[in-house]
Amino acid sequence: MAGVYVHIPFCSSRCSYCDFFSTLRLREAGGPYVDAVVAEALLRRGELRGASVRTLYMGGGTPSQLPMPLLSRLVMGLGRAIDLSGVEEFTIEANPDDVTPEWARSLLPLGVNRVSMGVQSFEDGILRAIGRRHTAAQAVEAVNRLRDAGIGNISLDLIYGLPGQTVESWARLVRQTIDLAPQHISAYGLTYEPGTRLWRQRESGQVVEVPEEQCLEMYRLLVDMLRESGYEHYEISNFALPGCHSRHNSSYWDDTPYLGLGAAAHSYDGRIRRYNPGDLQQYIGRVMAGEPAFESEELTWRERYDERVMLGLRTSRGVDAARLREDFGDEAWRYFTREARRHIDAGNLMMEQDGRYVLTDDGIMLSDSVMRDLMWDD
Numbered sequence: 008m009a010g011v012y013v014h015i016p017f018c019s020s021r022c023s024y025c026d027f028f029s030t031l032r033l034r035e036a037g038g039p040y041v042d043a044v045v046a047e048a049l050l051r052r053g054e055l056r057g058a059s060v061r062t063l064y065m066g067g068g069t070p071s072q073l074p075m076p077l078l079s080r081l082v083m084g085l086g087r088a089i090d091l092s093g094v095e096e097f098t099i100e101a102n103p104d105d106v107t108p109e110w111a112r113s114l115l116p117l118g119v120n121r122v123s124m125g126v127q128s129f130e131d132g133i134l135r136a137i138g139r140r141h142t143a144a145q146a147v148e149a150v151n152r153l154r155d156a157g158i159g160n161i162s163l164d165l166i167y168g169l170p171g172q173t174v175e176s177w178a179r180l181v182r183q184t185i186d187l188a189p190q191h192i193s194a195y196g197l198t199y200e201p202g203t204r205l206w207r208q209r210e211s212g213q214v215v216e217v218p219e220e221q222c223l224e225m226y227r228l229l230v231d232m233l234r235e236s237g238y239e240h241y242e243i244s245n246f247a248l249p250g251c252h253s254r255h256n257s258s259y260w261d262d263t264p265y266l267g268l269g270a271a272a273h274s275y276d277g278r279i280r281r282y283n284p285g286d287l288q289q290y291i292g293r294v295m296a297g298e299p300a301f302e303s304e305e306l307t308w309r310e311r312y313d314e315r316v317m318l319g320l321r322t323s324r325g326v327d328a329a330r331l332r333e334d335f336g337d338e339a340w341r342y343f344t345r346e347a348r349r350h351i352d353a354g355n356l357m358m359e360q361d362g363r364y365v366l367t368d369d370g371i372m373l374s375d376s377v378m379r380d381l382m383w384d385d
């Protein structure tokens with residue numbers, strides 16, 4: 008079983024908080040880029056080692072910026088390079104202002120059955136301030152258009168801790184989101200990434216950061232409100248109606264191999280991480296010359312152990328101690344269970360009957376420090 012991720016690095020403007028790799032050069036680079044991604048798929052399909060591809064995810068950037076003929080050329084090209092007949096979940100990320108009725112109607116025929124939309128907020132003033140191009144009304148309209156077009160699996164992304172947001176306005180936003188009844192919700196706390204416009208605005212005093220205690224309150228409120236509305240909290244930042252977990256993202260958390268295509272995409276096969284360059288020119292040039300563009304790094308034993316613990320604890324499945332022992336040996340298992348005991352006694356962790364260690368609600372609030380304690384300490 009494997010997943011394929013395709014990075015579409017085009018945006019029509021830059022949001023103030025974003026440090027993802029993206030460019031505004033869709034018009035001149037869109038066609039050559041799509042052809043390069045297909046060429047890369049042909050070049051690297053062997054890395055899948057015959058595993059059946061179950062999930063395909065187009066992220067960005069803004070994949071919904073790709074004109075439909077280009078998106079279609081990309082999907083057809085990928086389908087010729089890689090066997091996609093076993094794909095059960097095909098997600099595309101979209102911005103609400105790109106979701107026209109025509110765009111939405113073109114998705115199902117391409118095989119797309121899930122749309123992940125960056126809504127972020129329902130307050131127009133805040134949306135404008137962080138450089139988003141859409142309004143709250145456009146986000147609502149986009150959800151309706153996707154439903155009308157038969158897309159039955161919609162995920163909405165939210166950000167809490169945005170400048171100007173209060174606990175009360177956040178509660179209203181969560182309520183509005185629940186009322187839209189998406190199958191899946193991802194919510195991330197705002198981070199101030201060095202080099203972004205938002206970072207500079209904070210440095211110059213133009214923007215005031217929401218205090219950490221208030222952000223925690225927003226997060227607690229989110230968890231409570233979504234649970235009461237029937238959403239399962241299956242990963243620290245992710246919530247889903249029963250049966251609607253993101254299968255693609257779950258594969259990142261449970262060690263399933265994935266092939267990442269496109270500029271700045273990462274791949275992982277259980278041992279080796281491969282990183283494509285975050286540079287369009289370099290990426291297209293190398294791939295079209297028939298060479299892989301990636302740099303690779305084999306993870307050490309310690310890195311793999313730390314990833315297993317950290318990614319496992321982020322999810323409601325937790326860390327399976329028996330599997331940890333099988334894969335990393337008795338010493339690692341003894342270390343993990345000894346450190347975990349302290350956090351069980353403190354109420355941050357619990358052990359399920361089948362031997363999985365899972366963060367409690369209190370533990371989720373302290374997740375960084377619990378994870379640090381359980382990671383390998385030489």
Ligand code: SF4
Binds near residue numbers: 017018020021069
């Ligand atoms: S649309 Fe997405 S990728 Fe593009 S700048 Fe905004 S947050 Fe970043």
